[in-house]
Amino acid sequence: MKFTSAHALKAELSSELDRMGAGQLTPLASMMSTAMGENTKALEPRHLVPQGVAVGIAVGQGNDDYQLALRLQTLSPADTAFASYAKELARHEADVRYIGPIIIVPETGTGVQPYCGEVRPVRPGYSVGHPTVGVGTIGVMVKNNRGQEGLLSNNHILAAAGDAMRRDHIFQPGVTDGGKRPMAIIASFEGSIDLDRQGINVVDAAYALLDHDIEVDPTYDGRPMRGVLGTRDIVKRLDVWKIGRSTGKTHGKVSVVDCDNLMVRIRGRVYQFNDQIEIESDSLFSLGGDSGSAILSDRDEGVGLLFAGPESGRLNGKYLAYANPMETVLKLLHLEPM
Numbered sequence: 001m002k003f004t005s006a007h008a009l010k011a012e013l014s015s016e017l018d019r020m021g022a023g024q025l026t027p028l029a030s031m032m033s034t035a036m037g038e039n040t041k042a043l044e045p046r047h048l049v050p051q052g053v054a055v056g057i058a059v060g061q062g063n064d065d066y067q068l069a070l071r072l073q074t075l076s077p078a079d080t081a082f083a084s085y086a087k088e089l090a091r092h093e094a095d096v097r098y099i100g101p102i103i104i105v106p107e108t109g110t111g112v113q114p115y116c117g118e119v120r121p122v123r124p125g126y127s128v129g130h131p132t133v134g135v136g137t138i139g140v141m142v143k144n145n146r147g148q149e150g151l152l153s154n155n156h157i158l159a160a161a162g163d164a165m166r167r168d169h170i171f172q173p174g175v176t177d178g179g180k181r182p183m184a185i186i187a188s189f190e191g192s193i194d195l196d197r198q199g200i201n202v203v204d205a206a207y208a209l210l211d212h213d214i215e216v217d218p219t220y221d222g223r224p225m226r227g228v229l230g231t232r233d234i235v236k237r238l239d240v241w242k243i244g245r246s247t248g249k250t251h252g253k254v255s256v257v258d259c260d261n262l263m264v265r266i267r268g269r270v271y272q273f274n275d276q277i278e279i280e281s282d283s284l285f286s287l288g289g290d291s292g293s294a295i296l297s298d299r300d301e302g303v304g305l306l307f308a309g310p311e312s313g314r315l316n317g318k319y320l321a322y323a324n325p326m327e328t329v330l331k332l333l334h335l336e337p338m
Contacts, residue, residue, distance in 0.1 A: 001093050003235055006057045006066040007258070013055055013068075013086055014260065020049050032081040050082040056259030056278065058095035059237045066235075068094040069256040069278070073101055073263055095256075099320060101311045103265045104156055104204075107134045107176055107289035112248040116177045116289075121215035122186055124294055125243030127173035128153055130160045130189065135174030136292040137245045139305050140225065140326075141218035142207060142335040144190075149216060150209045151187060152335060153292030154307050158206040159192040161267045166190065170208040176289070177245070186214050193332050195266065201273045203324040204266070204307040207333055218338040220296065221249070225337050228302040231257075231275070231325045239298040240279060242306060244290030252281035252321070254303070262322060264308050275328065277304045279321045286321045295323050302326040302337065 001009075016028045032048045052074035058067040068090040070083050075098065087094040110116070111127060115137075119126045122138070128151065129135040136157030142150050151170075155161060158170060170187040171179035178184075192206030210216065218224065220243050229238075238254040256278035264271050279285060279295065286293070286306055295304040304323030313319070330336060 001066055002064045003057065003066050006068055009068055009090055010055055010057060010258065010260075013089070017049055028082070028085055031085050032078060048078055050076070050078040052076060052079045052263060053082050054259050054262040055086070056256040056276070058256050059235060059254060061237055069259065070094055070096045071256070071259070071262070071278075072096070072098045097316065099310050099315060101265060102262060102308050102322060103311045104267070104291060104308055107136070107246070109176070111135075111177060111245045111289055115243065115245045115248055116173060118173055118184070121217040122151065122172060122210070123217040123219065124151075125220055125245075127177045127179070127245040127289070128292070129157055129171055129174030129176070129179075130164050130168060131171055131175050132163070133157060133160050135176040135245060135289050137290050137306075138172070139292045139294040140302065141216050141338040142330070143338055144207070144209075145334045148209050149338065150190060150207045150335070152205065152207045152305070152329070152333070154204045154305065155192045155195055155206040156204060156266055156307075157292045158189055158208050162192075162195055164189050186211055191333060195271055197269055197271060199272075201271050202275050203305070203329050203332055204273075205305060205324060205329045205333060207335060216338065220294070220300075223300055225294070225296065225302050226300045228326050228330060228337065229297060231327050234277065234303060234325065238303065240295050240303055241298070242286070242290070242293040242295045244286055244293040244306070246287040246289035247284060250281065250283070250285045252279040252285045252319075254278070255280035255320075259322075264322075275325060277323045277325060279304075279323060281319045282317070283319065285319045294326065305329050
């Protein structure tokens with residue numbers, strides 16, 4: 001189907017779920033009540049709202065090659081009934097997969113050299129972290145709107161998922177990789193987008209300001225980021241790559257865009273994310289410790305900021321990872337790439 005058709009279908013489903021949540025009896029609520037059996041007949045529509053199905057747009061190889069993407073994170077009766085309804089509504093032009101729980105993957109004990117070691121000048125793709133969280137990856141070398149130089153990664157890496165204080169020290173390499181005071185201190189936590197347990201999140205992002213004596217190389221092993229791809233332009237099955245602390249340089253493809261209702265477990269708490277990007281690969285794309293990596297197109301444009309993956313790892317022969325749109329991250333934090 002065309003992108004506009006897939007987008008309209010996704011919006012229709014979202015609207016119907018909102019109406020169910022408000023207690024309205026909709027065609028979806030009626031169908032789900034029937035499909036789930038007699039014991040649900042007396043339930044109000046709001047109690048039938050599926051909690052574990054992410055809905056997005058699956059991208060194909062060419063123009064007008066899109067499907068509705070349904071990503072089941074549980075196999076509850078409500079979730080499976082909703083997936084069946086949505087697939088029928090899409091006239092079976094739907095990519096339906098069970099992906100299981102999505103988590104912030106704990107860092108692995110060892111990383112890939114040289115990315116888990118010290119690097120000077122500081123550059124993206126290497127180990128970094130707040131001392132209380134272990135280790136993640138430097139995503140982008142940035143400047144804020146005052147012209148100050150810094151580094152971008154995830155909130156859960158630099159801001160300890162909201163527990164950090166402004167001006168807390170940031171280590172490179174991270175403490176898991178042997179970073180120790182004072183030599184590993186390169187920056188101080190400056191700002192983040194808060195993670196909201198009750199509302200909707202679109203990014204897991206934070207940045208730190210570099211100490212004045214720290215030199216920077218903003219390239220990815222010599223390759224500069226060549227601009228940032230707009231979220232509206234990520235509508236094809238882009239070839240992408242990243243450099244991360246745990247798996248080094250890996251490659252994949254954008255498989256889903258505009259993914260809503262992605263439920264992500266971060267430090268024992270579950271958060272809802274909308275407008276996310278799914279990356280698919282035949283070989284391992286990321287592991288714990290790669291969080292915060294910049295995902296670049298094959299033309300070296302910024303595409304996304306890696307932040308999470310399925311708990312189960314490989315699914316149906318494919319590896320999946322999830323990223324915030326890079327354009328959104330930079331806009332919300334008022335940053336620009338160096």
